[in-house]
Amino acid sequence: MTAMNESANSGSSPKINLLGLPKRKMEQFFAELGEKPFRAAQVLKWIHQRGVVDFADMSDLSKALREKLAQVAEIRIPEVELEQKSRDGTMKWVLRLDSGNSVEMVYIPEAEKSKQDDDDGYIDPRRATYTDGLSRATLCVSSQVGCSLACTFCSTGRQGFNRNMSAAEIIAQLFMAEHILVAKSLPSDRKISNVVFMGMGEPLLNFEAVVDAAEIMMEDNAYGLSKRRVTVSTSGVVPAMARLQERIDVALAVSLHAPTDELRDVLVPLNQKYPLKELMAACDAYAPNAPAAFITYEYVMLAEVNDSDQHADDLIRLLRDRAAKVNLIPFNPFPESGYTRSNSARIDRFMRRLEAAGITTVPRRTRGDDIDAACGQLVGEVEDRARRGERLERMNLRPAS
Ligand code: SAH
Ligand code: SF4
Numbered sequence: 001m002t003a004m005n006e007s008a009n010s011g012s013s014p015k016i017n018l019l020g021l022p023k024r025k026m027e028q029f030f031a032e033l034g035e036k037p038f039r040a041a042q043v044l045k046w047i048h049q050r051g052v053v054d055f056a057d058m059s060d061l062s063k064a065l066r067e068k069l070a071q072v073a074e075i076r077i078p079e080v081e082l083e084q085k086s087r088d089g090t091m092k093w094v095l096r097l098d099s100g101n102s103v104e105m106v107y108i109p110e111a112e113k114s115k116q117d118d119d120d121g122y123i124d125p126r127r128a129t130y131t132d133g134l135s136r137a138t139l140c141v142s143s144q145v146g147c148s149l150a151c152t153f154c155s156t157g158r159q160g161f162n163r164n165m166s167a168a169e170i171i172a173q174l175f176m177a178e179h180i181l182v183a184k185s186l187p188s189d190r191k192i193s194n195v196v197f198m199g200m201g202e203p204l205l206n207f208e209a210v211v212d213a214a215e216i217m218m219e220d221n222a223y224g225l226s227k228r229r230v231t232v233s234t235s236g237v238v239p240a241m242a243r244l245q246e247r248i249d250v251a252l253a254v255s256l257h258a259p260t261d262e263l264r265d266v267l268v269p270l271n272q273k274y275p276l277k278e279l280m281a282a283c284d285a286y287a288p289n290a291p292a293a294f295i296t297y298e299y300v301m302l303a304e305v306n307d308s309d310q311h312a313d314d315l316i317r318l319l320r321d322r323a324a325k326v327n328l329i330p331f332n333p334f335p336e337s338g339y340t341r342s343n344s345a346r347i348d349r350f351m352r353r354l355e356a357a358g359i360t361t362v363p364r365r366t367r368g369d370d371i372d373a374a375c376g377q378l379v380g381e382v383e384d385r386a387r388r389g390e391r392l393e394r395m396n397l398r399p400a401s
Contacts, residue, residue: 015074019047019175020168022215033068041221047075048171048222051179077172080181093181097169101162103142103200105173107182107192110136136193137182141173143210144201149235151255151268153300155334156200165201167212173199174217194229198253203232204240211247218248227251227291233298238274241282245289252286253296253327254279258306259314267306280318287323294323301342301350302331312353319359326354326361 021029026040042060046052053075055066081102082094091107147154148161178192195217197203203210210232216222217230232244233253244250258264264271271279287295297319301307319326328351331341342350347363354361 015072017076017166017168018043018069018073019075019077020166020171020209020212020216022167022212023219023221024215025212029073033072035065039065043069044216044219044221048175048216048219051175053077076168077176078169080176083181091181093176095173095176097145097165099145099163101145103145103165103169103173105142105177105199106140107177108138108140110138137191138194138196139174139177139192140196140198141170141213142199142201143170143197143203143206143213147201148205149202149268149270151235151257151270153257153267153302153331153337153339155332155337158334158337164206164209167209167216170209170213171216174223178223192223193225194231195225196231196233196253198231198233202235202237204234204237204244207240207243211244214248214250218250231296235268235270236274236279236282237270238278238282241286245286249289249291251291251296252283253298254283255300256297256315257300259311259318263306263311267302276318280322283324284322290323294325296325296327298327298329300329300331301347303340303342303346305339307342307346307350309349309353312350316354316357316359319354320357324359326359328361328363330364 016029018026018029023040023044026044027037030037030039030043039061043058046058052058055061055069055073055075058066058069061069076098078095078097080093081096082092084092086092089109092104093107094102094104096102142165144164145162146159147156149157150160151157174192174195182192197210197214214230214232217225218227227249228251231251231253233255234241235255241252244252255268256264257267258271261271261275264276274282283295287293299306299315315326328347330344330347331339333339333341351361351363
């Protein structure tokens with residue numbers, strides 16, 4: 001085993017993982033090595049555009065530089081712990097990080113033209129479509145292992161918080177989906193056109209790593225995604241919203257889920273810290289300079305909890321005069337959640353009420369239902385299985401499969 005392999009497997013490598021460096025940090029890295037800044041663009045291209053992880057293959061670098069890089073740096077990606085493919089083309093992977101933690105990412109291809117293609121070219125991130133024969137697909141990425149915010153309807157929230165993901169671990173999801181996983185599973189060239197931070201974790205509570213990863217997503221020498229095609233979803237970490245806009249130009253989705261403080265305090269406990277008045281003020285400050293000049297408000301449809309006509313009317317009052325688009329998400333049930341999904345007639349009625357009041361409303365189709373629903377659920381399952389395995393082992397029994 002080479003030194004590099006050893007360190008790649010040890011998890012406590014002193015080598016710097018170049019995967020997570022945006023251009024400005026890559027330039028700094030090369031400056032510290034006494035190299036010219038243009039090396040950054042070269043290496044970014046090798047890694048993110050060509051999927052090359054071995055410095056020896058980077059043929060436009062001198063042999064001496066390649067050897068130096070191999071000594072001080074590496075390009076390390078997580079392992080795939082589980083892969084699932086849905087009948088509808090949705091794919092999910094559980095990735096195992098160095099620390100032994102697991103996170104989840106979801107690939108959502110689209111094959112139909114939908115009304116989400118606005119005139120201005122904005123495409124709802126979770127419903128990206130084929131247009132002009134161009135294939136589109138959305139990758140839903142995680143930003144933390146678990147989540148500390150404990151939204152009551154969220155499987156990740158129920159798992160609690162474990163740790164922040166590094167920028168390298170976050171961007172590794174796009175790297176792997178683009179260069180390894182999708183390429184391996186699908187014969188056609190289905191590149192990822194949109195990324196949404198709607199997997200596990202609260203992106204704005206892992207601020208620097210999320211900004212670095214988003215920069216790499218939008219970097220011309222890397223994935224070159226446009227600012228409209230990278231969406232950060234937040235449950236409402238108010239002070240970080242303005243900071244995000246100062247640092248990077250990305251689309252914003254806000255997980256609203258309730259039109260009143262009384263209800264939101266329960267569903268999204270963070271509301272007790274940053275109530276609706278403060279959240280909406282932060283949204284109003286963000287929207288005018290957002291890539292699509294509006295904010296997407298996510299609203300999970302929970303039967304008899306937040307889905308009545310009264311709730312719709314309260315939501316209309318809240319959003320009527322705002323640059324807003326509503327994304328209605330059918331609740332993805334998980335064991336012992338205590339909630340059920342609103343039926344489609346209810347969702348339809350709710351949607352029509354908002355639309356009648358002039359609020360653009362998009363129902364999100366449920367995808368990948370047959371391979372487990374919401375983000376966080378697969379990991380929950382893997383961990384349950386692992387715990388069950390440990391339990392059985394302690395009892396001196398083997399797991400059934
Ligand atoms: N922490 C961020 C981003 C990750 S969650 C946030 O909360 O916005 C991404 C979206 O999935 C959020 O809108 C979240 O509320 C929603 N979600 C969580 N659990 C869900 C479930 N069981 N069914 C449907 N949507 C869910
Ligand atoms: Fe965290 Fe988002 Fe889940 Fe709330 S919905 S617990 S913020 S991941």
